[in-house]
Structures are given as C-alpha cells and as structure tokens.
Amino acid sequence: MFGLVDCNNFYASCERAFNPKLEGKPIGVLSNNDGCVIAQSNELKPYVSMGMPAFKIPPDIKKQSILLSSNYELYGDMSQRVFSIVQDYIYDTEVYSIDEAFLNLEKQNNYIEYCQFLRKIVRRCTGIPVSIGISKTKTLAKIANHVAKKNPQHQGVYFLNTDDQIFIELLKQFPIEEIWGVGRKLSAKLNAMGIQTAWELRNSNASQLGKTFSVVLERTVLELQGTSCIELDSMDTPKKNIMTSRSFGKTTKELFEVQEALRVHASRGAEKLRSQNSLAQAVLVFLRTNRFNEHQPQYYPSIVIPLLYPSNDTRQIIEAVNTGLKHIFKEDYFYHKAGVMMLDLVDKDKRQLDFFSSTEKEETKARSETLMQTLDKINKKMGRHTVSFGGINKKAPWNLKREFISKRYTTRWDDLPVAKVT
Structure with missing residues (x-):
C-alpha cells in the first residue's frame, strides 16, 4: 500500500508560513528573472494560468495580487x-x-x-x-x-x-x-x-x-489495474547525473562573467557530488544564447571534458570546466544561460583503485578530501559561498533578477523572523 504526500500550493504555503498576512490573498510566484508565473495560490488560479508571462497579467488582476520572486533557498x-x-x-x-x-x-x-x-x-x-x-x-x-x-x-x-x-x-x-x-x-x-x-x-x-x-x-x-510495478526508491538513492545551471538576469558577452557563472555552478555541482558520496568521471559544459531574441545570432555549444581520474574536488572540477569553456566560448555572442553537468558518477567507496597509484598521489587525495570536508562544514554552518574559489560579484549580469523576493527566513541569520512583544 502506497501513500503520496503532496504539499498544497507549496511555494505559496512557504511564504504564508512566515507571513500570515498573505493568508487568503492571491499569490503568484515568478520564475527565474521574474519571467513567468510558476506557482499560484488557489485564490489566483481562476485568473492567472500556469506559465503566464508576468507582463501579460491583466492590470486589474495584478493590482489585487501579490507577485513574489522565487525564493528557492526558503x-x-x-x-x-x-x-x-x-x-x-x-x-x-x-x-x-x-x-x-x-x-x-x-x-x-x-x-x-x-x-x-x-x-x-x-x-x-x-x-x-x-x-x-x-x-x-x-x-x-x-x-x-x-x-x-x-x-x-x-x-x-x-x-x-x-x-x-x-x-x-x-x-x-x-x-x-x-x-x-x-x-x-x-x-x-x-x-x-x-x-x-x-x-x-x-x-x-x-x-x-x-x-x-x-x-x-x-x-x-x-x-x-492494481498491480504495483513501479518500485519505491530510497530517499538516499544517489543521482546518476548532476546538473547545475541557471538563466542570467541579463545577457552578457564577457568571457570573465560567463567564467564566473560557470565557476559557481561547478562549485555547487562538486558540493552535491560530495553530499551523495559520489565522484564524477567527466564534466559537460554548455552555453546558450537567448532563443527568444530573433534579432541576435544564436549559439548553443556544449563539450564533455573527461577527468584524469574520478573526482569530487571543486578545484579539479573548476579546472575541467575552464578547459571546456576555452573550447566553446566565442566572442560577439550574447549569452543567456550557462551550466555544468557531472557525468558518469561512481560511488566514492566502490571506485576502481589505480594500480599504479603512488603513495604521494594517495596522500594528495587524502589532503584533498580533508580540504573539501572542511570547506563544506564552513559553508554549511556559515552560509553558502562563505568560502569559495574566486570572488563572486553579486551585481554581475549572470545573477538572477529577483526584485520581489521575500526573506530567506530559515537559511540567513539576517532574515530570521523576529518576535515582538507588544
């Protein structure tokens, strides 16, 4: 016997959990860069369909509604x-x-x-x-x-x-x-x-x-017909591939800005690898221009870079991503999206050992593992990107456009709810 637990109007319910004033109000949650409606409360569903671009919402409906940017952290x-x-x-x-x-x-x-x-x-x-x-x-x-x-x-x-x-x-x-x-x-x-x-x-x-x-x-x-033939997978089942990507808030043609975005995705992908105790054997890097802009030339390159040996070390993943970027980046294109996918994942504890591995190489792997564990502990305790490889420009064009985002009530110290005594 199976049960299916489904959170009702989940995104809207998360917002209401920390802001009771939203209860009973028509709420719409917008996609990346505040583009389209990807979630609605019951009050908004009769008037706004799923996927409707925000600019197409009738003014009278928009005036009575509360539109929020996607608060993925929350x-x-x-x-x-x-x-x-x-x-x-x-x-x-x-x-x-x-x-x-x-x-x-x-x-x-x-x-x-x-x-x-x-x-x-x-x-x-x-x-x-x-x-x-x-x-x-x-x-x-x-x-x-x-x-x-x-x-x-x-x-x-x-x-x-x-x-x-x-x-x-x-x-x-x-x-x-x-x-x-x-x-x-x-x-x-x-x-x-x-x-x-x-x-x-x-x-x-x-x-x-x-x-x-x-x-x-x-x-x-x-x-x-009542015959169960779709198995129940464990919560702990590791993913076979890991993708990290996101559309840019603004298009860019600058190499260093695309490189910075990919470095963040590579770091996040490596972190996910370690969280499920996996190693990647190859890395796919891809770029995308905006296919909806007919006035600009289009370019959708991708490349797979094999790793010398299976790894979840952020430094090695970033190095592979940078190598891939050098091969596919072309000037004069306005890039709208970039991403990294970890391929051919293997269990870290079941990987094939290198017969020719030297003691020095094994010591290097041990130091790498210790460094990555320390990095993850600091970022988990103090917040993501507290320690990172390379600086992160919060005003870079590749950052998400989220003008109507609520507070990250459960993941940021500065956004913790405050109880006031009246």
Whole structure:
C-alpha cells in the first residue's frame, strides 16, 4: 500500500508560513528573472494560468495580487523539513519532487487514521498543509491524492480502495491527461484510439500499448489495474547525473562573467557530488544564447571534458570546466544561460583503485578530501559561498533578477523572523 504526500500550493504555503498576512490573498510566484508565473495560490488560479508571462497579467488582476520572486533557498529548506518529519514516522520514503513524496504504508493498520495524524504533525511543525492519497500502486495513489486535494470533505486524506464501486466511477470520470506519466502529447494519441478516461486505459491491452508506445505506458496500465510495478526508491538513492545551471538576469558577452557563472555552478555541482558520496568521471559544459531574441545570432555549444581520474574536488572540477569553456566560448555572442553537468558518477567507496597509484598521489587525495570536508562544514554552518574559489560579484549580469523576493527566513541569520512583544 502506497501513500503520496503532496504539499498544497507549496511555494505559496512557504511564504504564508512566515507571513500570515498573505493568508487568503492571491499569490503568484515568478520564475527565474521574474519571467513567468510558476506557482499560484488557489485564490489566483481562476485568473492567472500556469506559465503566464508576468507582463501579460491583466492590470486589474495584478493590482489585487501579490507577485513574489522565487525564493528557492526558503522552498528547498522547507521541503527538507517537511520530508524529514515524514521520514521520522515512515522511514521507507521516496521524495519524488520538492513538494511530493511516496510512502510505504504496509506496516500501518489504519491507513486513513495514521495519515491524518501525519498530516497534523507536518502542519504543526512546519506550517505547511499537505494532502495524502492512499492506494495499492503509485499511480493510483497519485489519483487518490488528486481527490484528497480537491474535495474538502475528505479532510486532506483519501483512500482509493480498488474493491469499491466508487473506484470504478472515479476512473470513468478521470481524464487520461491527468494520469501520472501520460501527459498531453501522449493523451492526444490515446484519444485518437478512443481512450479518453483512466477507466478505458485500465481496460486496455497493456502489452499492446507497451509495444506501440513504451514500457512506461504499459506499467501505467498495470498500475491502474492494481498491480504495483513501479518500485519505491530510497530517499538516499544517489543521482546518476548532476546538473547545475541557471538563466542570467541579463545577457552578457564577457568571457570573465560567463567564467564566473560557470565557476559557481561547478562549485555547487562538486558540493552535491560530495553530499551523495559520489565522484564524477567527466564534466559537460554548455552555453546558450537567448532563443527568444530573433534579432541576435544564436549559439548553443556544449563539450564533455573527461577527468584524469574520478573526482569530487571543486578545484579539479573548476579546472575541467575552464578547459571546456576555452573550447566553446566565442566572442560577439550574447549569452543567456550557462551550466555544468557531472557525468558518469561512481560511488566514492566502490571506485576502481589505480594500480599504479603512488603513495604521494594517495596522500594528495587524502589532503584533498580533508580540504573539501572542511570547506563544506564552513559553508554549511556559515552560509553558502562563505568560502569559495574566486570572488563572486553579486551585481554581475549572470545573477538572477529577483526584485520581489521575500526573506530567506530559515537559511540567513539576517532574515530570521523576529518576535515582538507588544
């Protein structure tokens, strides 16, 4: 039996947790560089669609709404707090996204009662409201969560029992584009085949659909039939690749500014490698111009730089990134985005040893590991970039444009909430 915990209107809820004045107000959270709406509170959803550019929001709606820049530091930290609390009560947990996690509920006797308890604990400890859907498979738990969120009478928790008549009626009304793993493009093809609802998809030939489309759709059909075939991954499962990238607040054609942005991404990527005890065997570096600007020449280069030996040392990662940048950077282009991806990751404790490695080389590796551990401890305690390789210009064009950002209440000393006695 699976449960799906989903934080309700997560970004807006994070903002409200530390600013109660926002309760009941229409809130919109903007994407990088304050471009498009990427999250809305329930109050804003009827008037502003997901992905709408901020400049296209009607003036009368914008006047009554509260638009905020993405506060990723706050959202990421609150996500970690929510799911660490969940894991305290149900260890077998898989965090699926920043606001969703699957639970293994096999050991629980009363699913609904326990999930109601869990929901109250999360709200009390973090201020974040969550909904929980329960069923035999992950796909059905997703559908159950949809019901829990949309229908207040269920008080945030819904158990989708495949033995009930309600199960049949629900799937007959549930559109296939809303099913986890289907999406709009695939649903259009299924619609052409006469498959409109989750019930019709459930009663389709799984094997035939798998041959026509993909094994993913075949598994989805089996999951709708009550056969669990999507495993629950551990929270501690390391990523196979690590990407760090971001669009610039302003375009730039200066080499040193692009280099600085990539150095920050490389440092962050190396930090993520160490956090999951991994080593990278190669590094991919890429640049992007703004494809939406038709008046400027376009250029989308990328290059893979193999590392001499697997590493998570920030210095070696930066050196590889700089080598890659020299090969792909061209003057006279206005760059809009840059990024770094760590490739071919291996477990640090299971890497193949170098037969020809000298004692001096092993001592160098040990010193490197000690240095990186010290670096991470300082930055974790004092804040990211407290110690970094190379200076960071906070006014550089590549920095994010965030004119409406709220305080980083949980990750910055200067932004800690202050209780006033009146």
